Each structure stands twice: as C-alpha cells, then as structure tokens.
Amino acid sequence: MVMINDSHFPLFETKKAKGSLIYKLFAVSNFVGIIFIWVYRATHIAGFTDGGKLIWIGMFGAELWFGLYWIFTQALRWNCVYRQTFKNRLAERYENDLPDVDIFVCTADPTIEPPMMVINTVLSVMAYDYPTEKLSVYLSDDAGSDLTFYALLEASYFARHWLPYCKKFKVEPRSPEAYFRSELSQLDADQVKALASVKRLYEDMENKVELAKRLERVSKSALLEHKGFSKWDKFSSRGDHDTILQVLLDGKDAEVKDIEGCRLPTLVYLAREKRPQHFHNFKAGVMNALIRVSSEISNGPIILNVDCDMYSNNSQAIRDVLCFFMDEKKGHETAFVQFPQNFHNITKNDLYGGTLRMISEVEFHGLDGYGGPMYIGTGCFHRRDTLCGRKYTKGFTIDWNKNITRKTGESVQELEERIKGLASCTFEENTQWGNEMGLKYGCPVEDVITGLSIQCRGWKSIYFNPERKGFLGVSATTLDQTLVQHKRWSEGDLQIFLSKYSPVWYGLGRIHFGLIMGYFNYCLWSPNCFATLYYSIVPSLYLLKGISLFPQVSSLWFLPFAYVIAAEHIYSIIEFLRAGGTILSWWNEQRMWLYKRTSSYLFAVMDTIFKLMGYSNSGFVISTKVADQDVTQRYEQEKMEFGVTSPMFIILSSVAMINLFCLFGILKKMIVIGEFKSVYETTALQILLCGVLVLINLPLYNGLFFRRDKGRMPSSVTVKSVVFAVSLCTCFAFL
Numbered sequence: 134m135v136m137i138n139d140s141h142f143p144l145f146e147t148k149k150a151k152g153s154l155i156y157k158l159f160a161v162s163n164f165v166g167i168i169f170i171w172v173y174r175a176t177h178i179a180g181f182t183d184g185g186k187l188i189w190i191g192m193f194g195a196e197l198w199f200g201l202y203w204i205f206t207q208a209l210r211w212n213c214v215y216r217q218t219f220k221n222r223l224a225e226r227y228e229n230d231l232p233d234v235d236i237f238v239c240t241a242d243p244t245i246e247p248p249m250m251v252i253n254t255v256l257s258v259m260a261y262d263y264p265t266e267k268l269s270v271y272l273s274d275d276a277g278s279d280l281t282f283y284a285l286l287e288a289s290y291f292a293r294h295w296l297p298y299c300k301k302f303k304v305e306p307r308s309p310e311a312y313f314r315s316e317l318s319q320l321d322a323d324q325v326k327a328l329a330s331v332k333r334l335y336e337d338m339e340n341k342v343e344l345a346k347r348l349e350r351v352s353k354s355a356l357l358e359h360k361g362f363s364k365w366d367k368f369s370s371r372g373d374h375d376t377i378l379q380v381l382l383d384g385k386d387a388e389v390k391d392i393e394g395c396r397l398p399t400l401v402y403l404a405r406e407k408r409p410q411h412f413h414n415f416k417a418g419v420m421n422a423l424i425r426v427s428s429e430i431s432n433g434p435i436i437l438n439v440d441c442d443m444y445s446n447n448s449q450a451i452r453d454v455l456c457f458f459m460d461e462k463k464g465h466e467t468a469f470v471q472f473p474q475n476f477h478n479i480t481k482n483d484l485y486g487g488t489l490r491m492i493s494e495v496e497f498h499g500l501d502g503y504g505g506p507m508y509i510g511t512g513c514f515h516r517r518d519t520l521c522g523r524k525y526t527k528g529f530t531i532d533w534n535k536n537i538t539r540k541t542g543e544s545v546q547e548l549e550e551r552i553k554g555l556a557s558c559t560f561e562e563n564t565q566w567g568n569e570m571g572l573k574y575g576c577p578v579e580d581v582i583t584g585l586s587i588q589c590r591g592w593k594s595i596y597f598n599p600e601r602k603g604f605l606g607v608s609a610t611t612l613d614q615t616l617v618q619h620k621r622w623s624e625g626d627l628q629i630f631l632s633k634y635s636p637v638w639y640g641l642g643r644i645h646f647g648l649i650m651g652y653f654n655y656c657l658w659s660p661n662c663f664a665t666l667y668y669s670i671v672p673s674l675y676l677l678k679g680i681s682l683f684p685q686v687s688s689l690w691f692l693p694f695a696y697v698i699a700a701e702h703i704y705s706i707i708e709f710l711r712a713g714g715t716i717l718s719w720w721n722e723q724r725m726w727l728y729k730r731t732s733s734y735l736f737a738v739m740d741t742i743f744k745l746m747g748y749s750n751s752g753f754v755i756s757t758k759v760a761d762q763d764v765t766q767r768y769e770q771e772k773m774e775f776g777v778t779s780p781m782f783i784i785l786s787s788v789a790m791i792n793l794f795c796l797f798g799i800l801k802k803m804i805v806i807g808e809f810k811s812v813y814e815t816t817a818l819q820i821l822l823c824g825v826l827v828l829i830n831l832p833l834y835n836g837l838f839f840r841r842d843k844g845r846m847p848s849s850v851t852v853k854s855v856v857f858a859v860s861l862c863t864c865f866a867f868l
C-alpha cells in the first residue's frame with residue numbers, strides 16, 4: 134500500500150542556486166565594463182604610429198577574445214542547479230526490483246598503475262551496498278599483464294572476507310587501502326577482532342602481489358592455482374596477443390559465496406585481443422569491447438565506468454544514481470549520471486590546481502541547468518541502451534529487470550570461449566561500433582564527444598555532486614604531469630570543436646543553446662593561449678619602452694578597466710572560497726591558469742594545426758599515478774616540481790624572465806631617474822600587470838636560481854630562457 138500512496142513523491146529533486154539574481158546583476162555590470170573597454174580600444178586607435186597601431190590592434194584583439202570568452206563562461210554560472218536524492222523512497226518502492234549494474238574498471242599499464250591500486254578500486258566497487266548477485270565488475274587490462282591478473286585473482290579470494298566485513302560493520306570507504314589508512318576509532322571488541330583478521334589477510338595478499346611485482350613474474354605455485362594463467366602461454370607481447378577472458382567469480386552461480394554464505398558479485402578479467410596491424414582505439418576501444426562482452430555475461434542495464442585509480446568513497450552511490458534513472462516522471466529522459474572527479478591526494482593549498490575545483494563545484498552545475506554535464510570518462514553511470522546508440526523517444530520506458538538468460542547447461546569455460554570473439558581485433562570491422570554505437574573513435578577525448586552525441590540524440594544527463602564524494606582518484610603530482618594532462622584535454626576538446634561533431638553545427642537545434650555555450654568553454658580552452666601570451670608579454674615590453682597601452686589614471690576610461698579587473702578578481706575569490714578553497718589555493722590556481730594558457734594550450738593548438746596539415750605525431754600519454762619518494766615529499770611540502778627539460782618550461786621561464794627584466798627596468802627608471810609620478814600616471818595598469826606577473830612567478834624564479842634539490846629547473850632551461858629574455862628585452866629597448 135505504501136508503494137501506491139508514495140509514488141507521486143519524486144525520487145530526486147532539483148534546486149536552483151541561491152543568490153542567482155545578485156549574480157546576474159553583477160554579471161551585467163561587468164559586461165557593461167567590458168563593452169566600455171572595447172569602445173575605448175576602438176576609439177583610441179588613431180594616436181599611434183604605424184607599428185604602434187598593430188600593437189594596439191593586438192591589445193584590442195586580446196581584450197575582444199577575453200570578453201567573448203567571459204561571455205561563454207556565463208553559460209556555466211547563469212543557471213546552476215543542485216540535485217538531491219531520496220534513497221529511502223527508492224528502497225520502499227523498488228527494493229526487490231533493482232536492476233543489474235555492470236561496473237567497468239580500466240587499467241592500461243601495470244608499472245604506471247600498480248596492481249594493488251587497481252584491485253583496491255575493484256574491491257571498493259564490489260563492496261557497494263547493493264544486492265551482490267546483481268552486481269558485476271569487469272576489469273579491462275589493456276596491458277594484458279599476468280601480474281594484474283594475479284592480483285585480481287588474489288582479490289577474488291580476499292573479497293570473500295572483505296565484503297562480509299564491510300557489510301557487517303557498515304564501514305566506509307570500502308577500498309581496503311583507504312579504509313586502513315583512515316582513522317579507525319571507537320570500534321567494539323567484535324570489530325577489533327574482525328579488523329585484525331581482515332587486515333592480516335590484506336597484508337598477506339599485498340605481500341604476495343608485491344613479491345610477484347619485484348620478481349616480475351608470478352610464482353610457480355600460484356600459476357598452478359588457476360587455469361587462467363595458461364592463457365599467457367601463447368602471449369607474445371602486450372601489443373600482440375589473443376583475447377584473454379576469465380570469469381573469476383560467477384555471480385549467477387548460487388554456489389559462489391563469501392565466508393558468511395552470502396552470494397558474491399560477478400568478477401571478470403578481460404584483456405582484449407591486440408595485434409600490431411590493428412589500431413586499437415585506446416580507451417574507447419576498451420569500453421566498447423567491455424560493453425559487448427558484458428552483454429553476454431550479465432547485461433546490466435546500468436553501466437558504471439571508473440578509472441583504475443578512482444575508488445568508490447561511498448557505498449550508497451548506486452542507489453543514489455538509481456533515484457535518477459528510476460524516477461517515474463523524469464527518469465526516462467536521463468542517459469547518464471556524471472559524478473565529479475575528486476582526488477584523495479590533494480595537498481592543502483593545491484599547488485597545481487589539481488582539484489579542478491571551479492569545474493566540479495560551479496561549472497558542471499551550470500551545465501546541468503542546461504541539459505546536463507559532459508561525460509568525462511570516469512565516475513559516470515550510463516544506461517546501456519543509450520550508450521549503444523538508442524535515440525530518445527518520448528514516453529519510452531525501459532524494463533529494468535530484463536535479465537540475461539544464460540544458455541542452459543553452458544559452463545563458464547564454454548561461455549568464455551563462445552564470447553571471447555566479441556573482444557577480438559576484427560569484430561568491429563564493418564559495424565557501427567565507434568560511430569553510432571558505443572564510444573566514438575578518432576578523438577583523444579572520446580568521452581566528451583560521446584556524451585555530446587548522446588545529448589544530441591535527445592537525452593539529458595545529470596550531474597550529481599553530493600557532499601560526500603562518490604569517487605576519489607589520484608591527481609597529478611608534478612607541474613609537468615599537470616601541463617601534459619591539460620595539453621591532452623585541451624587539444625582533444627579543440628579537435629571536437631573542429632570536427633563534424635562540433636557543438637556549433639552538430640549541437641545547434643539539438644541541445645539547449647546554453648549548453649552549446651557551455652561546451653565552448655572547454656572546446657576553446659586552447660585558443661586562449663594567444664591572448665594570454667600577448668597580454669603577458671607585450672604590455673611589459675612596452676613598459677620598458679615607456680609607451681602606455683592603457684588609459685591614464687586620471688582618464689575616465691580608466692574606470693571600466695579598474696572595475697572589471699577588481700570585480701572579476703573579487704568575485705573569483707569569493708566563488709573559490711565558497712567552493713571550499715583557501716586563499717593560497719586560489720592564488721596557486723591563478724598561477725596554473727597562467728601556466729596552462731601559456732604552455733599547455735599553446736602546444737595543443739600547435740599540435741592541432743600540425744595534424745590538420747597532415748603531420749601526426751601525438752601518441753596517447755598515460756599520466757603517471759605514482760612518483761618516487763623525493764617527488765612525493767616535495768609534493769607534500771607544496772614545492773613546485775620542475776626537474777625535467779620540457780619545452781613548456783622554457784616558455785614559462787622566458788615569460789617570467791621577460792617580466793622580471795621589465796619590472797627592474799621600470800623601477801630603475803622610477804627610482805634612479807626619479808620620474809616616479811609621470812611614469813605612474815601614464816602606465817599604472819601596465820606596472821600592475823607586470824608586477825603581478827612577477828609576483829605570481831616567484832616559485833618559478835626560486836626554481837630557476839635558488840633551489841638545489843632535484844626538483845629545481847634544469848640549468849639548460851634556465852640558460853635558454855635567460856638568453857632569450859635578455860635578447861628580446863635588449864632588442865626591444867634599443868629598437
């Protein structure tokens with residue numbers, strides 16, 4: 134009876150952001166300021182000589198770009214929404230009809246992504262608070278490493294102890310490593326005993342896996358434990374091997390039980406076939422192979438995919454997500470539910486802006502208001518049918534309980550043999566996989582383009598960002614890693630913009646215009662490099678020459694500049710603090726803003742242009758998830774890590790040096806020559822800009838000249854950038 138009475142209460146609610154009127158007023162005032170700046174540039178061009186005109190037009194161009202880009206960012210702030218779920222209602226109505234859920238964990242390299250980290254993630258998702266026989270976990274190992282397989286096998290034994298422990302004592306989080314690392318207090322005697330025993334088992338497992346890792350092979354006795362190892366007999370290399378498909382736990386088999394006699398989830402290991410002559414399409418290829426293989430084993434109508442470093446920090450997450458999918462009124466519109474990317478190893482002041490705080494705490498809420506966030510490739514729950522290409526049709530409802538029926542009498546081995554062809558190199562030839570079906574191929578950020586095309590087929594997506602985070606991963610811990618990662622993202626996003634799936638022509642008319650503008654923010658990340666480089670070099674150089682590029686302090690035109698600069702920065706600080714950051718992390722974020730724009734984005738644009746011209750060089754670089762001791766220590770002390778000779782560092786250092794010289798030059802002029810007042814009057818904004826650029830680069834100067842540790846800037850970079858900056862400044866001062 135409860136069911137019927139309650140069914141008009143929705144399973145989730147959506148709230149608009151508070152204070153949005155105030156924000157809109159502020160945004161309008163800022164926009165007026167921007168228009169005045171444009172007008173100033175357009176009307177003051179005359180007073181310059183020919184060469185000066187070009188410089189002026191450059192300033193105008195940069196400000197035009199910043200202004201336009203600022204307008205795009207409004208799409209991410211204008212209409213923010215927040216979601217809340219009602220899991221108790223879900224339980225009341227559907228506890229006995231919950232759908233099957235398939236979970237894909239992807240790993241690609243056992244050295245960069247250690248097997249222990251991988252199985253911790255696997256164990257955390259196996260331990261979701263959800264009927265175990267409805268849960269299936271698939272690990273895709275694109276390296277085809279027997280070490281990873283061995284670790285997963287060990288995890289399947291350990292799960293028999295870990296899962297009952299989690300459920301009995303309702304522990305959180307359910308990644309064993311993270312759980313043991315967290316502060317455990319106030320346990321009763323019962324639990325203390327259980328904890329000791331489960332911890333001992335974990336350590337045994339860890340020792341075995343670490344030993345195998347050190348020896349670079351699995352011990353003979355372990356090889357005999359499972360017939361699956363025989364698949365490696367014919368294994369030649371990670372780029373050339375047969376499909377390896379092993380069902381380690383079969384959740385459909387009522388005999389597969391944990392130590393308390395409860396059923397266990399399905400656990401599957403897959404290394405898809407790899408051949409040198411076949412292009413394998415990176416992670417999108419993996420996902421599509423997983424979609425097909427899982428469709429024959431469990432065929433859950435909901436698919437979660439996570440990266441192997443992102444453990445589940447909330448065992449209730451599946452239930453949260455089902456509130457969105459199973460809501461009677463709105464559920465049928467939703468194609469996927471995206472969680473933010475959060476990280477467990479961020480330091481207090483987040484030196485590299487690794488939290489992506491503004492993106493996850495503000496911007497994605499803004500996208501959600503216009504039809505839904507992008508799909509970012511991890512921490513995302515999809516409906517299987519939409520991922521496989523279904524178009525949205527009004528009123529269509531899905532039968533969440535249409536389970537797969539296995540062939541009667543087929544053993545697990547027979548099943549593996551029958552379906553392993555689904556993960557072969559040739560299966561996709563002459564099919565729609567990679568195009569109309571599954572994740573799209575041909576783009577470095579296949580996830581974003583896949584999400585966009587799903588939205589263009591009429592579906593909505595949902596951004597769910599609860600207080601307690603659903604997934605925690607590992608963020609980049611060096612400057613180089615961070616910049617390379619952003620280069621890859623921004624390059625991929627730019628390629629989407631230029632492709633036939635561009636939000637401009639593909640999205641127009643199919644998705645909300647606000648959402649198109651929202652996509653612009655990310656697709657146009659990289660072209661920001663030009664305006665930013667211009668703004669961080671040219672005004673300072675002209676300062677050296679004593680030529681003013683901004684209005685004088687006494688001019689009325691000074692006001693719009695002052696207003697926009699002050700208002701935007703004050704707003705940005707407030708927004709950042711409200712999203713949980715510290716002042717210092719805001720400052721660090723500004724530095725990363727500059728560094729990304731002047732290096733990662735520049736290389737992204739250049740690589741894209743090279744590709745368009747037909748040179749293709751870029752490979753897919755996996756970001757490292759582990760660093761050596763020294764590097765980790767410096768990361769924890771929030772000391773910026775340089776250490777490698779990256780061309781990106783040469784640019785960053787050159788820009789920093791140019792500004793340092795220019796600031797010295799102008800200070801000398803003001804103090805030594807005593808032209809304080811007149812210089813200040815004409816070039817106050819230029820001095821401010823140059824001064825802030827020097828200030829924000831302090832850690833860089835430290836790395837260039839003062840530090841002695843291994844993380845300092847390599848001397849070749851120092852020499853190159855100093856030589857470059859000196860020659861540019863002298864040329865400029867005397868020409």
Ligand SMILES: *[C@@H]1O[C@H](CO)[C@@H](O)[C@H](O)[C@H]1NC(C)=O
Nearest residue numbers: 305306446447475600601602
């Ligand atoms: C992760 O979960 C724990 C509870 O298990 C919680 O205390 C912690 O705040 C969560 N972490 C984040 C970043 O939300």
Ligand SMILES: CC(=O)N[C@H]1CO[C@H](CO)[C@@H](O)[C@@H]1O
Nearest residue numbers: 477478479480607758765769
């Ligand atoms: C500051 C911090 O939490 N650092 C951790 C980041 O993640 C690595 C790998 O899990 C840990 O070793 C660090 O301690």
